[in-house]
Amino acid sequence: MTLPNLSIDVDRFWATIEASAAIGPGRKGGLRRLALDAADAEMRRLFTGWCEEAGYAVTTDRLGDLFARRPGRDESLAPVLIGSHLDTQAAGGRYDGIVGVLAGLEVMRSLDDLKIETERPIEVVNWTNEEGARFTPPMMASQVFAGRQTLEWALARTDDAGVTVADALAEHGLAGEAPVGGRAIDSYFELHIEQGPDLEAAGVPLGIVTGGYVARGMRIGIDGDNAHSGPTPMHRRKNALVGAAQAAVAVDEIGWRYAHLDGKTTIARLEAWPNKPGILSSEATLFVDFRSPDAATTQSMEAEIRAALPEAARRSNCTVTIVEDWTFGGPAFDPDLMDLCRRTAERLGVATLDLMSQAGHDAYHLSHLCPSVLLFTPCVDGISHNEAEATTAADQAPGVTVLLNAVAERAGVGP
Known part of the structure; x- marks a missing residue:
C-alpha cells in the first residue's frame, strides 16, 4: 500500500x-x-x-x-x-x-x-x-x-x-x-x-x-590539605585547586593535540572546597569530557588523559583520582x-x-x-x-x- x-x-x-x-x-x-x-x-x-x-x-x-x-x-x-x-x-x-x-x-x-x-x-x-x-x-x-x-x-x-x-x-x-x-x-x-x-x-x-x-566523561577528584595561604611554605602546600588546574590544562592540551582529527576535550566544571580567600582548598572535583568521530581516537585521548594525571598530582603534591567515568555515542x-x-x-x-x-x-x-x-x-x-x-x-x-x-x-x- x-x-x-x-x-x-x-x-x-x-x-x-x-x-x-x-x-x-x-x-x-x-x-x-x-x-x-x-x-x-x-x-x-x-x-x-x-x-x-x-x-x-x-x-x-x-x-x-x-x-x-x-x-x-x-x-x-x-x-x-x-x-x-x-x-x-x-x-x-x-x-x-x-x-x-x-x-x-x-x-x-x-x-x-x-x-x-x-x-x-x-x-x-x-x-x-x-x-x-x-x-x-x-x-x-x-x-x-x-x-x-x-x-x-x-x-x-x-x-x-x-x-x-x-x-x-x-x-x-x-x-x-x-x-x-x-x-x-x-x-x-x-x-x-x-x-x-x-x-x-x-x-x-x-x-x-x-x-x-564516541564520547567519554570523567569526574576527577583531587585531595589535598587545608593550610593558611600566608605562612605555609610552597614546598609544604597541598592545594587541591592547583592540582585541579594542572589536570585541567593537561586535558585541554590533549584536545588541541587531537584537533586535527576533530577530537575535542572540555573542562566542563571545577569545584573546590572551601574555595575561600586565605586558605588552601583541601578538595576539588574536575568534570571533563572528550570525544572524537571514532573509537580508536577517543581511546587514545583517554589514555593520554589518564597518563597526565600523575604529573598533575606530583606538581601539586596532591592525590588525583578518576572517581567515576561514563561513555556514550x-x-x-x-x-x-x-x-x-x-x-x-x-x-x-x-x-x-x-x-x-x-x-x-x-x-x-x-x-x-x-x-x-x-x-x-x-x-x-x-x-x-x-x-x-x-x-x-x-x-x-x-x-x-x-x-x-x-x-x-x-x-x-x-x-
Whole structure:
C-alpha cells in the first residue's frame, strides 16, 4: 500500500513550542528548566494535560519518564516510540530536546486529525534528566530504561545541594509506579535540533544521523590539605585547586593535540572546597569530557588523559583520582529506519543530509534496546546550550512532517 502524504498542523505544533518557552525563563530570553525542579514539574503538567485532552493515556515510571500512548489496532504489539526531553541546561535554549517531544505529540494529534489508525501503538516519551545539568551523568533515565544502568544507581545520584534524584522526584510528586524499561519497544525515533551549523550552511532542512561521536566523561577528584595561604611554605602546600588546574590544562592540551582529527576535550566544571580567600582548598572535583568521530581516537585521548594525571598530582603534591567515568555515542543507527526516513523525505520533496552527531542524545542508549533513528533539524548558526538558541516553525516543519510520515509507515497504516 502506498501511503498518502500526511501533513502536520504547523501552527498548533508551534503554539506548543511557544507555551513551553514561557515555563522556566532564563536570564537572557532562553530557559532554565533543570531536571525535576519546579519549572520542570510545571512543564510536565502542561504536557500531560495536552496528552490527556487528546485522549492519550499517560504513564509515569519510577524515574519520572512520561509516556503518552496512542492505541494501535493490535495492542499486543510493541509500540513505536518517539522521544526526547523537556529539561534544559542552566542557561539553555527554547528548542533543545523540546522540539522532539512536542513533535511526537504533533505526530499523534495529526494522525487523529486525519482519522488514521495504525497497527501498532505509538508512544511519546519525555526522558528525565537528559541534559545532566542537575544530576550527572546526562541521559540518565534512558540509560536505565535501556538496561545499561540500574534504577538504584539513578535514584541515588545527587545534585549540588546533595538532593538525590529520589528526593527530587518525591518533592514534586513526579515518580510513577511503572517499572523503568523491561518491556518491548518496536523502534525509537528522535528528532532534535542539530546543535551545529551544517544543515543551515547547506540549506538542507533535515539531517539523517548515521552515528555519534564516541564520547567519554570523567569526574576527577583531587585531595589535598587545608593550610593558611600566608605562612605555609610552597614546598609544604597541598592545594587541591592547583592540582585541579594542572589536570585541567593537561586535558585541554590533549584536545588541541587531537584537533586535527576533530577530537575535542572540555573542562566542563571545577569545584573546590572551601574555595575561600586565605586558605588552601583541601578538595576539588574536575568534570571533563572528550570525544572524537571514532573509537580508536577517543581511546587514545583517554589514555593520554589518564597518563597526565600523575604529573598533575606530583606538581601539586596532591592525590588525583578518576572517581567515576561514563561513555556514550558511537552506535550506528538502524539502517532500515534511516532508509525509511530518506525514502519518506524524498517522497515528500524534503532534501536530506547524512551527518554524525557530536552531542549526546537519548537515542544512543535506545539503540542498544531496539532499532533507533535520530533526525536533525536546523538551528540558527548552530548555536545551542545557549539562551540565544533560535529556530523557526518553517525550519522545523519539514522534519516534523517527515517524522509523521515515517512513524505512520513504521507503525503500520492500512486496512
